[in-house]
Amino acid sequence: MQFTTGMQAQKILMKNRKLFTSLTLLVAAVLVFMSLPEKPNHKSPTGSLSAIIPAPQSMEETEGGEYYSSSLITVEGVEELESSWNSIEEFLKNAGLDVVEAGDVGGNLAFRIDESIEGEESYGLEVSEHKITISARSSTGLYWGFTTLRLIMPDVAETGGCSNGFYLPQVRIEDSPEFPHRGLLLDCCRHFMEPEFVKKMIDNISLHKMNVLHWHLTEDQGWRIEIDAYPRLTEVGAWRTELDGSTHGGFYTKEQIREIVKYAEERNVEIIPEIEIPGHSQAALASYPWLGCVGDSLPVANKWGVFKDIYCAGNDSTLRFLETVLDEVCELFPSNRIHIGGDEAPKVRWDACDKCKKRIEEEGLADSHELQTWIIEHVGHYLESKGKTIIGWDEILEGGLPEGAAVQSWRGMAGAIEGVHLGTDVISSPTSHCYLDYPLNNIDLEKIYGFDPEPDEASHGPGRVLGGECNMWTERAPQETVESKVFPRAIGLAEVLWTGPETTGKEGAYYEFLERLDPHFNRLALLEVEYGLEAQPVAMKLALEENDEGRKLLAKFIPVGSFIKGKGQFVSAGGGESEPVSFDQAIEVDGPGEVVAEINYRGRVLEKKIKYPVDFHAGAYRDISLDYTPSMYYTGGGNYALVDGKLGSDNFRDGAWQAVQGEDMEFTVDLGSETALDSVSINFFHYQDAWIFMPRTISILTSNDGEEFQVVNVIENSDVFVKNDYEGPINQSASLENVSARYVKVISENPGVCPDWHAAATMDTWLFVDEFVVRERR
Ligand SMILES: [Zn+2]
DSSP states (O other): OOOOOOOHHHHHHHHHSOOOOHHHHHHHHHHHHHSOOOOOSSOOOBOOSTTOSSOOSEEEEEEEEEEEEOSEEEEEOGGGGGGGHHHHHHHHHHTTOEEEEEETSSOSEEEEEOTTSOSTTOEEEEEOSSOEEEEESSHHHHHHHHHHHHHHSOGGGGGTTTBTBEEEEEEEEEEOOSOSEEEEEEETTTSOOOHHHHHHHHHHHHTTTOOEEEEEOEETTEEOBOOTTOTHHHHTTTEEEOTTSOEEEOOBOHHHHHHHHHHHHTTTOEEEEEEEESSSOHHHHHHOGGGBSSOOOOOOOOSOSOOSOOBOTTOHHHHHHHHHHHHHHHHHOOOSEEEEEOOSOOOHHHHTOHHHHHHHHHTTOSSHHHHHHHHHHHHHHHHHTTTOEEEEEGGGGTTOOOTTOEEEEOSTTHHHHHHHHTTOOEEEOOHHHHBTTSOTTTSOHHHHHTOOSSOGGGSSSSSOEEEEEEEEOOTTOOHHHHHHHHTTHHHHHHHHHHHOHHHHTSTTHHHHHHHHHHHHHHHHHHTTOOOOOSSOSEEEEEEEEEETTEEEEEEEEEESSTTEEEEEEEEETTSOBOOOEETTSOEEEOSEEEEEEEEEETTEEOSSOEEEEEEOOTTTTOEEEESSOOOTTOBTTSTTGGGSSBOOOSOTTSSOOEEEESSOEEEEEEEEEEEEEEEEEEEEEEBGGGTBOOOSEEEEEEESSSSSOEEEEEEEOTTTTSOOOOOEEEEEEEEEEEEEEEEEEEEEOOOOBOOTTSTTTTSBOEEEEEEEEEEEOO
């Protein structure tokens, strides 16, 4: 999914552009002041109003032709922009323009402070025949006004294409954001990202008027911020040995961080650092084992999940450590907010630790859950004394809330609603809409665009919804894939948060947004943003065709959106391939294999084909009865999920898997008539860190009347609770020679609660199943 278009030719053109001496610039400036520029004979590019994202609150095209600027642009009010002038000047110069500061009057681009404009981030932008005027009450508003101007300018401005001047449509825009907090969380711990990459991300969120980079800097799998007082955090904690023996890691020096913070400031982006407390801290414990309850040496984690070794809340030295780290963090980041995590902290170690037990007793706390509140409050007070407030994940609501804290709601919107009722500021980023690590078939652009960060229950105070964030967690996303996951989905959230859900929630709004996004992709390509798709490009539907000649399973690809073209075919497990056909034609599924789509997206054939594992077997589309109710989150698509011919993939969230928690799964398939059986097989998902285990036993029973069943095979898994890192489907099959039956029943026995060694010990385990395959004897 890489659509980079390097416009090298234009860059070279820009470099070869004639260099003016300062004297010619001065003369030119005077000429501009005295007379209007002559319109040239050669072609200059023209800007457009068709790709402004987020959509402005009000926009009025004005009459009277076009604005024209020669290659010389004179700028008034540069000093009003404060540090953001650096980035604006850089953009104008990169566009191929000669930039002259004009002082208070005489420019063809003017920045003006206007105290009568309400709202710190609001701005007015007017393009008239001879002048562009941007007004706002603050430098922030002026910067956003300029960002809108940038989107109106020809997209080739991004690569030096305005060296012969440019035209703009005349327009008047008044604009202000709906929410003050418009953010992206970037997890640079699970995968380290180069400083230049972080800067590019800052550029591109700022281009869409997002103003917060929530920078996730400490984790089980890596500590990424240099701390002078504790050098081992980056000597040891920044590096992990992967399962294949290779080393992954890296960290940001203080100098790099200062540079990134300054870079962000010049683009109106506030960086909120996240230092995880008390959980997600194994990299710190690997560096200094005394920080934990046990004191044993640990490696930096090299798997994903939730880990039980966390900071000891009973140890005063650990508290001093956290304070020192936060001292250095506060010194680096001017933001008045620090994110302290607070999520997913198992209490197993605390419950068994003498120091933690002593703390609970001395502080009069009820249990280890109140100890979590106590340590969050302790850190909150410490940061308060330094003029900072904290943000924490919604778990910090569980034990009572530290004064002044803001809550980031991730487990649905319940935390947001509760926070608002408690009078707390809230940031909405639920897994249902805002997790960019989720695949497109869970969260596509349309879903994000339909997100309401402030549902009715959260809109009546006394707390406030400050806005939202999309969260780019990177367990499965090394740097080179991150942009394709962030864009264009983050752009959808940017518009929701700026323009407001009242507008983006209107009928047809999404299609109007897509019409603006389409030309905007050209600009992103010029900026070398490796954006991904807006949705899973095709849906695959299976249907049974039954007639006198027998049963046939037919697959069809349904393109999502008019930009998608392509061909599909069936590739059997044995290697045979059907002739590729266009998406309007059906593909016959002849036994086990894959239906494969080759996608042509906006005229480009995608390297990666889309594949769905399928199987046309004797049990497919037969009646099935379930003795359990599937989890509402994992229905597999309905009651027939287990025999629908579509197999669960190696992603348990793909929508094909059916699951239950804490109970057995029993189902019966009616083959319609007595059938000579060869074998049955069933796929289970295995992912212990996500609490998904294999069944302890699988019993296969058959019957001819549907009442009296005989056990024909039992598969036993004695090692269900042996720790095993494998994540993916496991096939279990049983040969059924000499068995003929109409009904087949399968009972999969849930193994019980997570075992002692597990981070979620004592919690109910999950069983995930798809598909149940029946083979006839031939
Ligand atoms: Zn402890």
